[in-house]
Amino acid sequence: MIVQGASAGDEAAWGELIELYGRRVFAMAKSRFGDPDVAEEIAQSVFATIATKLSSGQYAERGRFEAWLFRVTMNRIRDEARRLKRHAHPTDPAELSLQESRPDGPRTVDRGRIEGLRRAMDELSDVDREVIELRHHGAMSFKEMAELLDEPVGTLLARHHRALRKLRQIMQEAPEAENKPEQAI
Amino acid sequence: MTGKEMNGRVGRLASVSDVPRELESIEALVSELARRDLAGAPAGFEERLARATGPMLRGIGDEPKRIPDAPARVLAVISVRWGARIAAAVALLTAGGVLWLAAGRDGGDGPTDSELFAWVDLLEVADAGRPFPGDEAIEALFADTDRFSTSLTGGLDESDLLFEEDSM
Numbered sequence: 496m497i498v499q500g501a502s503a504g505d506e507a508a509w510g511e512l513i514e515l516y517g518r519r520v521f522a523m524a525k526s527r528f529g530d531p532d533v534a535e536e537i538a539q540s541v542f543a544t545i546a547t548k549l550s551s552g553q554y555a556e557r558g559r560f561e562a563w564l565f566r567v568t569m570n571r572i573r574d575e576a577r578r579l580k581r582h583a584h585p586t587d588p589a590e591l592s593l594q595e596s597r598p599d600g601p602r603t604v605d606r607g608r609i610e611g612l613r614r615a616m617d618e619l620s621d622v623d624r625e626v627i628e629l630r631h632h633g634a635m636s637f638k639e640m641a642e643l644l645d646e647p648v649g650t651l652l653a654r655h656h657r658a659l660r661k662l663r664q665i666m667q668e669a670p671e672a673e674n675k676p677e678q679a680i
Numbered sequence: 681m682t683g684k685e686m687n688g689r690v691g692r693l694a695s696v697s698d699v700p701r702e703l704e705s706i707e708a709l710v711s712e713l714a715r716r717d718l719a720g721a722p723a724g725f726e727e728r729l730a731r732a733t734g735p736m737l738r739g740i741g742d743e744p745k746r747i748p749d750a751p752a753r754v755l756a757v758i759s760v761r762w763g764a765r766i767a768a769a770v771a772l773l774t775a776g777g778v779l780w781l782a783a784g785r786d787g788g789d790g791p792t793d794s795e796l797f798a799w800v801d802l803l804e805v806a807d808a809g810r811p812f813p814g815d816e817a818i819e820a821l822f823a824d825t826d827r828f829s830t831s832l833t834g835g836l837d838e839s840d841l842l843f844e845e846d847s848m
Contacts, residue, residue, distance in 0.1 A: 521720075539733065543732070546733045550737045627710060662706055
């Protein structure tokens with residue numbers, strides 16, 4: 496209903512879609528690139544594409560809007576990752592620390608472990624990273640991810656477990672003691 | 681689903697553990713990372729997103745437009761990325777001038793969208809009936825971005841501008 500309303504040009508319905516999905520798209524991009532400006536830009540690009548296609552009647556996937564939206568999101572993220580590879584801009588560790596130090600509610604997890612986890616995420620393969628980010632940042636169920644990626648749920652579950660194991664291993668092998676994930680949250 | 685319900689959904693997804701016990705700790709850490717990234721959208725994020733992309737539901741923003749009877753003040757924004765669409769959409773909402781879009785004339789990078797959003801804020805000032813920002817304000821906005829030094833008012837004529845077929 497909301498998608499139909501947005502397709503018909505209803506900006507209130509569009510606002511509801513943004514409320515439902517905007518932050519999830521932002522979070523996926525933020526996780527990948529660490530920069531909220533880049534993440535906001537990617538989110539805008541995604542929603543601009545969605546709006547343009549809705550307005551031109553190109554969206555025909557009845558009932559699969561979420562899969563389509565996250566497919567566009569993944570493509571944008573991949574595009575930006577490729578672009579950044581061509582023009583390498585390493586994340587300044589000081590900036591990363593500054594981002595983590597911004598107050599965002601009660602902190603129950605040591606900042607160092609979060610930073611360590613971000614670095615560990617960078618070492619995952621793209622395929623493993625995507626399943627982590629779709630599951631946690633995109634808040635997708637495995638069934639929704641299976642529809643998006645056109646893969647069996649069991650495959651994605653196994654990939655998710657594998658990715659978590661890799662993250663745990665990377666963090667355990669990191670030189671700083673505070674990166675150990677087993678230290679209680 | 682409201683935003684609050686969405687947050688609840690994320691929380692439920694984060695807390696339902698489908699992983700072996702040995703991986704619960706690392707999963708919890710990943711969930712915390714995701715929570716921070718979800719909460720880390722800057723203030724006004726949804727409002728800006730809706731404002732910039734809402735007009736596109738009506739097909740606005742696909743190409744540069746001229747506002748009828750607008751003052752003959754032309755400002756060029758160089759962008760190689762979709763951010764130029766924001767400017768096109770804003771042009772239709774702003775009575776104070778005309779925004780033409782040029783895409784990567786020199787092959788260099790265009791403004792970031794953060795810069796374009798600052799630009800949008802300037803245009804909204806104009807739309808509210810206050811005097812249109814002068815060249816000084818615009819140049820101050822891009823003062824530390826020398827790629828704009830030859831792109832703003834004063835040095836342009838029609839031959840500098842790209843037309844609809846060159847728009848993004």
